[in-house]
Every structure is written in structure tokens, then in C-alpha cells.
Amino acid sequence: MNALARHRRLTAIWSSNPGWKGWFSTVNHNDLGLMFLVTAFFYFLIGGVLAMLIRAQLATPGSAFAGPEIYSQLFTMHGVIMMFLFAIPAIEGLAIYLLPKMLGTRDMAYPRLTAYGYWCYFFGGAMLLVSLLLGIAPDSGWFMYPPLTGRIYSPGINTDFWLIGITFVEISAICAAVELTVSILRYRAPGMSLDRMPIFAWYILVVALMILTGFPPLILGSILLELERAFGMPFFQVELGGDSLLWQHLFWLFGHPEVYIIFLPAAGVISTILPVMSSTTLLGYRWVVAATVALAILSFGLWVHHMFTTGIPHMGLAFFSAASTLVAVPTAVQVFAWIGTMWKGTPRLRLPMLYILGFFVTFVIGGLTGVMVAVVPFDWQVHDTAFVTAHLHYVLFGGFVFPLLAGLYYWLPLATGSKRYFRLGQVAFALIFVGFHVTFLAMHWVGLMGQRRRISTYGPEDGWTAINLISSIGGFVLAFGLVIVLLEVVLNVIVRHRSLRNPWRSGTLEWATTMPAPAYNFASLPQVNSREPLWDDPNLPTRIARGEFYLGDPASGQRETLIVDIATGTPQQHVVYPNNTRLPICMAAVTGTFFLSILLKVFWLAPFAMAGVAVLAMRWAWTLGSKKDLGDQPIGRGVLVPNIAEVDRPPGWWGSAFLLVANATLFGSLLFGYAFLWTIAPGWPPPFFVTPSALVLTTAIIGTAAAVAGIGHAVSSNRRGAKPVAGLLIALAGIAALGVSLLAFLTIAPSPTSHAYGATLWVLGSYGLVHVLVAALMLVFLLLRLRAGYMSSRRRAELAVAPLWIGYLCVTTALILFCAYLPGMVA
Structure with missing residues (x-):
């Protein structure tokens, strides 16, 4: 079979159904990764509009642009959208789209789970968006502190939208984390040992494990607060044996790892792009991996530094202050590795490199202010001021959006097959960089002058007018720059200016595919012998297309790939994926019905929805397997491996094991809450x-x-x-x-x-x-x-x-x- 015939055959096997109806049944990671990214950037646009409305309100003293009630919804939904509906889903989308290509495989471990996760994200986000359009959006801050969010102080449905909508969205995050963890560990090209994995895969593996252990405390907190609001269970009411500080502990057990869950994938983008822009390899690969793991571990010991003003004992203040300062060490290891990579290479000042340099400047400033707020006396002074808001944006925007834009321009040719034509990116970068620093340097300044967070207005006698006006002007300049980025991406998709394969001369496998990547990624699964396979063998894409490697014969008509040994990358199991199906969207809709029944207090419907989920889950599993023994399967090159139905630890075992990690974390958080209330709350x-x-x-x-x-x-x-x-x-x-x-x-x-x-x-x-x-x-x-x-x-x-x-x-x-x-x- 020649390369063209093989391509046509594989395309027929792996492609989604034609037309827009195919979006609802696709289980292909290329489609779902792009759907995640497009939806996430749609929410980024909405969050940006809300930010502009906030800056318009604060541009002048005594502004009547938005009243206190609407303003509270604006700043709450801005934070909710940026943290839950943009940052994490954008990470998931980028990883889902890229990782199978980087790892040299054809899809993720559980394609239908990817689709289910996307539709849970879509429906959960839509629930929150509807609340905003109806004027009943959450209005108590993106952190939802009790008792202000209890039934007495928040009697409406606003808070319930946050608690139920975010819990629904978090299902998507847990699904993606299980998917990514198993995919990285087991679904790689033959020969790709852990030591040969692309550095981006290491970052995503660490982040996925952090999601599995960091998100369950928030899910538990949301469940407990909703139980209190809906059924009167007094978890956070002091007079009935509860304590509102329990919410803060559960929330920040999620909230501080969340910062690094957002930052680390962006750091992975930098560690991937920077060596290519410098025409060299990453300096200190193993050191960077170790620093990533260390940063992830340390991030779980910092949550109390968000609670320095709540009356924490001095010993606790000292411990968490020291831990908050120590976290700068593994971050510095990565920064110096990046600087060393540029030093040993020859940096090219291409557009992705501009955004990486913008990241360096912005993130270092954010890191310095982070060390400042880690010092307890200083934190007491600036807590709940605009200084903390500015620090957060320097870390998250500087540490995430700048690298994400670098990655957008770097991998855009891979997704579209086109190269940039109109060259608007440099102008956009200048506007974004200048606008961002004007906005948030001014916010640092006004915070030090005493302006509180989340205020809807101020008086001219406060002396903040000029600084707030400058900050608002900078915010609109930043917005114009982001609009130009959006415009250029749309033009790149519409105006086809054909790009050469591997335009950046990278060594990683994602550039071994055609551009845009086909639905099957690789005509045959390559044998990998180093971290930079395309540099070792420039003819590798041609050899892959000719079917010289594994599973190059699509005669079976099935969607096939391989599972490899975790450590060595030796082929171990043969996998057959399910075909396109609407089962994930149906299951997500029924899951959403359960959450809507709780939101609308139609409790009788909830058991029926859960029964529907159980029936669909059994149908989901029933479609797998075979009624006959298959025996060892030939995968090419004279190698035989068993099918996943005939092994002791199939993919379902690995998925269950990591899902139980998240489950055990939720249960452990519940035990923590029991012990906390026993120790702190009265009458226990x-x-x-x-x-x-x-x-x-x-x-x-x-x-x-x-x-x-x-x-x-x-x-x-x-x-x-x-x-x-x-x-x-x-x-x-x-x-x-x-x-x-x-x-x-x-x-x-x-x-x-x-x-x-x-x-x-x-x-x-x-x-x-x-x-x-x-x-x-x-x-x-x-x-x-x-x-x-x-x-x-x-x-x-x-x-x-x-x-x-x-x-x-x-x-x-x-x-x-x-x-x-x-x-x-x-x-």
C-alpha cells in the first residue's frame, strides 16, 4: 500500500462525521482539543469585556456606570470566567490537541471521556453564562466566603449558580486529568522512555496529578455549602457547631495549587518553544523536571498564606511564610535553565520569542511581589487591597497568557497549515505588553495608597482618581492588543498562505505530521531513540508516511494504537478505540439535568437523572470488549502484543486507579473537615x-x-x-x-x-x-x-x-x- 492509499484509508477510519453534526459525535482529540480552545477563548473574550466594564466603573470617582449589585456580579464573574472557564480549559485543550502528536500516538487514552469532559464544560459554562445574562449571576466574589454566601446574607439563586455550575465544570477537569495522566504514562511512541519524553509532557503530567489532588477540596466545599443552603446542614454556622474558616481551608487547598496548575503548563510551553527559538536543546532537562515536581509538591503547603489575617497561630504563620518564600527556589531553577538555554544557543527574535521575553519581565515582577506578600507584616498591610489584585494578575496573566500567546503563534501553523500573512502580531504584542504594565503597575501603586479590592466607587478626596484613570486607559490598550491577536488568528484561518512542514525546525514529533494534522496523526507509529527524533532523522516524516513503523497496515478497519511500558516505552498492548458516538454528549446532558434539578430545587428529578447516568455508563462500557479470544496481535516489525481485553491491567484499571486518587482526596478532605470542626468549632x-x-x-x-x-x-x-x-x-x-x-x-x-x-x-x-x-x-x-x-x-x-x-x-x-x-x- 502506497502512502496516498494509506492516508485515504486511515482518514476514512479516523475522521469525524462530516458537517457541523459531527461536532456532537466526534471523539477525535484534534477536534476536541480545538473545541476546548475555541470555547475557552470565547470565555476569555467575555471575561475581558467584564474587565473593561470594571475599569470603566473605576476610571472616575463616584461613577454611576454600574450600581453596587451589578458591579458585584461583574467582578465575581470576571474572576470565575478567567479562573474556571478560561485558564484550566485552555490548558486542557492545548494538551489534548498536542500531546498525542508529541508522544507519537494516535489519540488520547479514553477518547469518549475527552468528549464527555468537553460537554460537561460546555453545559456548565453555559449555565453560568445564562445567570449573567439574566442578571442573577454569582455576586459574592470568585472565592464565595461564608457566612456572606449562606442563606441569610445571600437568599437568592446567585450563589447556587456558582456552587452548582463550578462543580459541574470541575467534572470536566477531573476527566481531563485522568485522561492526560494515563495517556502520558502509557500511550507513547515505541522507544519513548520517560527520559525521552518531550518536556511539555512532563509539565502536563505533573499538572494532571495536581488537578486530581487539588480540585477535590473545592468540589467538597461546594457540595457542603450547597447542602447548607438547600437543606440547612450547618457546616459553616458557628452557632450550630460549624465554622466559616472551614470553607477557606477547603477553598485555598484548591486555590493555591490552582495558581501553579495554571503556571506550570505555561512554563512547559516556554521550555518547549525557547530551545527551538534558540536553535539548541533545553539546558538541564532533568533539573527542570525535578524543579517542576518540587514546585508541585510545595504548592500544596502554601494555602494558609491566603489566611494570614484570620488569626492563625504564630507558629503556623512562620511555617507558611517560610514555605511561601521557599517556593521561589524551584521557580528560579526553571528561570535560570531558560536563561542558560538562550546563552548556549542563538536566540531568534521571532514573534513567539517576543511573548516569551514579555513573560520574563512580567513574571519576575509578579514573583517579587509574591515574595513581598509572603512576609506576614507586609501581607497584613496590603491584604484585600488592589496591590494583591495586581500581584495576582502579574502572576497569572504574565505567567500564563504571555506564554499561551507564544504557544498560539508557535503551533498555529500546525493547526491551520498556514503561515502568518498580515503580520499584525508585533503590533498586538506592543499594545498588550504596554497596556498590561500600565494597568497593573498603577494598580500596585493605588493599592499601596489604600484602595480596597472589590469596591464599586470611591471619592475624589481619596486621591486615587488619576491613578485609576491611567490604569483604565492601560486596560483598554491591552484589550485592543488582544482583539488584534484574535483578528490575526481569524485571518490566518481564512486566508490560506501555505506553510512549510516544521517551519520552526523543531525536533519534536508533532511536526512530523502533515499540516494541518490528519485525524489519525501518524500513518505508522514511529520508533523513538532520543528526545529530538526529527533532528536525529530528518527523513522520519517520510518513513512514517510509508508505514515503515508500527501499525502501518490499516487493513483491519479499526482505530488502533499501542500501549507501552511506563519506564522504557517498550510496546506492551494493542488498543482498539471506539468509533464516533453521541453517547458522551447525551451523558453530559443527563449529568447536567442532575445539577439543574438541584439548582432549581426540583429534587424529585435528581434520582431519575442519576439513574440515567448509571444506565448510560453501563451502555458506555457495554460497547467495549469482544466475545472471542483474540490472541496476540501483530503490530509490525515482527512484534506481537496482547489486546487490552486480555491483560491484567487494562486502560480501565489505570483510569480507575487515578480516578480513585481524586476520590480519595475528596474523602480525605471530608475527614480533614471533620477533624477541623472537632478541633476548632464549639461544642464538639x-x-x-x-x-x-x-x-x-x-x-x-x-x-x-x-x-x-x-x-x-x-x-x-x-x-x-x-x-x-x-x-x-x-x-x-x-x-x-x-x-x-x-x-x-x-x-x-x-x-x-x-x-x-x-x-x-x-x-x-x-x-x-x-x-x-x-x-x-x-x-x-x-x-x-x-x-x-x-x-x-x-x-x-x-x-x-x-x-x-x-x-x-x-x-x-x-x-x-x-x-x-x-x-x-x-x-
Whole structure:
């Protein structure tokens, strides 16, 4: 088969359905990555308009441009859109679009999960946008501090839009994090060991793990606050055993890693582009990887520096102040590696390089002011002033938007196949750079003069008029520059001026594809022997197109790719992807129905929506697998590997493992909340606590033993060639016993509305019951699959996933009951 025939055959196999209807059924990472990016930049445009409205209001004293109520919605939605609807989704979109090309594979690990994540993001963002259009948008700040967001001070639906809409959007982030983690670890070109991975992949891997451990505290906080607002569970009410500081801890356990979740992918863009612009390799590759990991770890120990003014003990102030200063060290390692890369190379002052230089100037200033606010006495003075707002924008805009624009211009030829024609980018850069610094240097200044954050007006006697006017003028100059960038991108798409392949002379694999990249990325999966394969073999794109490497024969008509060993990149498993389907958008719509039922207080609809999700999830899984043993599959070059249906740890096992990391973080945050309230809140434990009976504990122990023994027996029976029905039924009975013990526990728990203790126990018990239902559905699904002939001693992959969830359920049930027994133990 010649290269052209192979291209046509692969295009027919991998392409999305034609026309705009194909958007709703596509599961291809090229389409979904671009859909993420386009939607994220749409929200960036809306957030920018809101920023201009804010600057118009503050340009003059006593402005009547927007009243206090509307102004509160403006600054809240500006922060919400930029943090939740632009920054994180833009990162996800860029990674989803680029990583399979960089890693030398054909798609992400779970294409339908990518689509589901996008549609959750789309519907959740639309929910928040509708609230803005209707004038009932969130209005309590993007951080939503109780008690101001409780039912007494925020009786309307505004706060509920934030709590429910953001939780819905966070599902997308968790999906993307699981997708990215497994894709980077297992879906790479043969021979691409961890040490040969593109540096951008390392950054995204670290960020994905940070999302899995950083976002669940916010999700939990949102759930608890919504339970308080909707059902009166007093988690944050001091008079009923709650504490509003619990929200701050949960929020900033997310909020500070969030800053580095935004910064690190941008740093990955710089570490990718800067060596190419300097015609050399990255200096200190291993040091940069180590600094990235260190920065991620340190970022989880900084959250309290947002709470220095809340009465933290002096020892805590000293610890978190020191940690906040220490975080500058791994950041400096990366900055010096970038400077050293330019020093050893020959920098070319192309447009992406201009934005990188703009990043250096801006981010260093933001880093210096970050060290300033890490010093407790200084933070006490500038807390809640415009100085902190300016610092935040220097770090996030300077540390994210400048590199993102560099990446936009760098990878635009890859996405469009065209090179820039009108050359507007230099003008846009000058306007953005000057406008940004005028806006936010002035904001630093006026903050030091005492202007508070989130004020809608001020008097001429305050002495802030001239500075605010200068800041507003700078903001509009910045906006004009961003509009020119948008205009140039649109012109680049419309006016086709054909670009040469690999116009930047890069060494990474994304430039080995045709431009724009085909739906299948690579006609054959290349063998990789270094970090810069295109520099080692300039003829590599031609060899890939000729099918000289792996899976170069598309005769099967299936969407095929490979899973490799994590450390060495040795091919291990053969993967067949599902085809285009509308299942992800349907499942996202049903998920959205659940969240809307809570938002609109139509609670009777919620169980039906969750049942719909469960049915669609079972349908989702049912479409996978085979009813016959496949044996080892030829993948080219004389290599045979098993299909993923016939291995012990299939992709579903890896996805479940990392999803359970996020799940365990949420549960750990719940235990943290229980311990925090016990330690800080008044009246813990209350005098009316009830210790569960010995029967509850006995039932839980028996259920745990039966569930573990049953699933173990099922796995071993299947390996021997026997039917695992008995083991599955025993495990199902054990799960039922665990459910009975948790239900019995809830029947004797105190009222969830009378005290935070009872509310916490109810949430713990409900958490356990949800996982009982999940485990039971898994076992019922396995019994149905066994009866339909999808399992055998060789096709054992489906049985590998259930033990993970059952083991997790048993451990969490034990911890839940321990929390219930604890008051009696210490009384």
C-alpha cells in the first residue's frame, strides 16, 4: 500500500462525521482539543469585556456606570470566567490537541471521556453564562466566603449558580486529568522512555496529578455549602457547631495549587518553544523536571498564606511564610535553565520569542511581589487591597497568557497549515505588553495608597482618581492588543498562505505530521531513540508516511494504537478505540439535568437523572470488549502484543486507579473537615452523639470479608477457566451487607440540621452509600457480561477493575464507622 492509499484509508477510519453534526459525535482529540480552545477563548473574550466594564466603573470617582449589585456580579464573574472557564480549559485543550502528536500516538487514552469532559464544560459554562445574562449571576466574589454566601446574607439563586455550575465544570477537569495522566504514562511512541519524553509532557503530567489532588477540596466545599443552603446542614454556622474558616481551608487547598496548575503548563510551553527559538536543546532537562515536581509538591503547603489575617497561630504563620518564600527556589531553577538555554544557543527574535521575553519581565515582577506578600507584616498591610489584585494578575496573566500567546503563534501553523500573512502580531504584542504594565503597575501603586479590592466607587478626596484613570486607559490598550491577536488568528484561518512542514525546525514529533494534522496523526507509529527524533532523522516524516513503523497496515478497519511500558516505552498492548458516538454528549446532558434539578430545587428529578447516568455508563462500557479470544496481535516489525481485553491491567484499571486518587482526596478532605470542626468549632462532639451498635460493626466486618473474598475468588476462578459467578454473587452479598450497615448507621445518626456533627456524619454515611451503589452496579454489570459471553480465562481484563473499587469501598467504610465511634471512645 502506497502512502496516498494509506492516508485515504486511515482518514476514512479516523475522521469525524462530516458537517457541523459531527461536532456532537466526534471523539477525535484534534477536534476536541480545538473545541476546548475555541470555547475557552470565547470565555476569555467575555471575561475581558467584564474587565473593561470594571475599569470603566473605576476610571472616575463616584461613577454611576454600574450600581453596587451589578458591579458585584461583574467582578465575581470576571474572576470565575478567567479562573474556571478560561485558564484550566485552555490548558486542557492545548494538551489534548498536542500531546498525542508529541508522544507519537494516535489519540488520547479514553477518547469518549475527552468528549464527555468537553460537554460537561460546555453545559456548565453555559449555565453560568445564562445567570449573567439574566442578571442573577454569582455576586459574592470568585472565592464565595461564608457566612456572606449562606442563606441569610445571600437568599437568592446567585450563589447556587456558582456552587452548582463550578462543580459541574470541575467534572470536566477531573476527566481531563485522568485522561492526560494515563495517556502520558502509557500511550507513547515505541522507544519513548520517560527520559525521552518531550518536556511539555512532563509539565502536563505533573499538572494532571495536581488537578486530581487539588480540585477535590473545592468540589467538597461546594457540595457542603450547597447542602447548607438547600437543606440547612450547618457546616459553616458557628452557632450550630460549624465554622466559616472551614470553607477557606477547603477553598485555598484548591486555590493555591490552582495558581501553579495554571503556571506550570505555561512554563512547559516556554521550555518547549525557547530551545527551538534558540536553535539548541533545553539546558538541564532533568533539573527542570525535578524543579517542576518540587514546585508541585510545595504548592500544596502554601494555602494558609491566603489566611494570614484570620488569626492563625504564630507558629503556623512562620511555617507558611517560610514555605511561601521557599517556593521561589524551584521557580528560579526553571528561570535560570531558560536563561542558560538562550546563552548556549542563538536566540531568534521571532514573534513567539517576543511573548516569551514579555513573560520574563512580567513574571519576575509578579514573583517579587509574591515574595513581598509572603512576609506576614507586609501581607497584613496590603491584604484585600488592589496591590494583591495586581500581584495576582502579574502572576497569572504574565505567567500564563504571555506564554499561551507564544504557544498560539508557535503551533498555529500546525493547526491551520498556514503561515502568518498580515503580520499584525508585533503590533498586538506592543499594545498588550504596554497596556498590561500600565494597568497593573498603577494598580500596585493605588493599592499601596489604600484602595480596597472589590469596591464599586470611591471619592475624589481619596486621591486615587488619576491613578485609576491611567490604569483604565492601560486596560483598554491591552484589550485592543488582544482583539488584534484574535483578528490575526481569524485571518490566518481564512486566508490560506501555505506553510512549510516544521517551519520552526523543531525536533519534536508533532511536526512530523502533515499540516494541518490528519485525524489519525501518524500513518505508522514511529520508533523513538532520543528526545529530538526529527533532528536525529530528518527523513522520519517520510518513513512514517510509508508505514515503515508500527501499525502501518490499516487493513483491519479499526482505530488502533499501542500501549507501552511506563519506564522504557517498550510496546506492551494493542488498543482498539471506539468509533464516533453521541453517547458522551447525551451523558453530559443527563449529568447536567442532575445539577439543574438541584439548582432549581426540583429534587424529585435528581434520582431519575442519576439513574440515567448509571444506565448510560453501563451502555458506555457495554460497547467495549469482544466475545472471542483474540490472541496476540501483530503490530509490525515482527512484534506481537496482547489486546487490552486480555491483560491484567487494562486502560480501565489505570483510569480507575487515578480516578480513585481524586476520590480519595475528596474523602480525605471530608475527614480533614471533620477533624477541623472537632478541633476548632464549639461544642464538639455535642452531648447527643450516638455510638453505633455492635450489630452495625459486625455487619460491616462480615460485609467487608465477603466482598473481598468474593471478588478474589471470582478473579482466581476466571483464571482457572471456571465461571466466576459464585465469587461475584458472594461479593455482591458483601456489598449489600456494607450498604445495610451504613443505612443502619444513618438511622441512628443525629439530625443533620441541628448540629454540624450530625451533618458531617450524614455526609460521611451518604458518601459510603454512593460507593456501595457504584460497586453493586459494577458487579451486576460483570454478571451480565459473563452471561453474554464477554469474559473468559483469557479475556480477563474486565474483572481487573472491580477489585479496586471494592477495596476502596471497604477502606472508606471502616474510616466512616471509626468517625462514628470516635466520640464514644474519647468521652
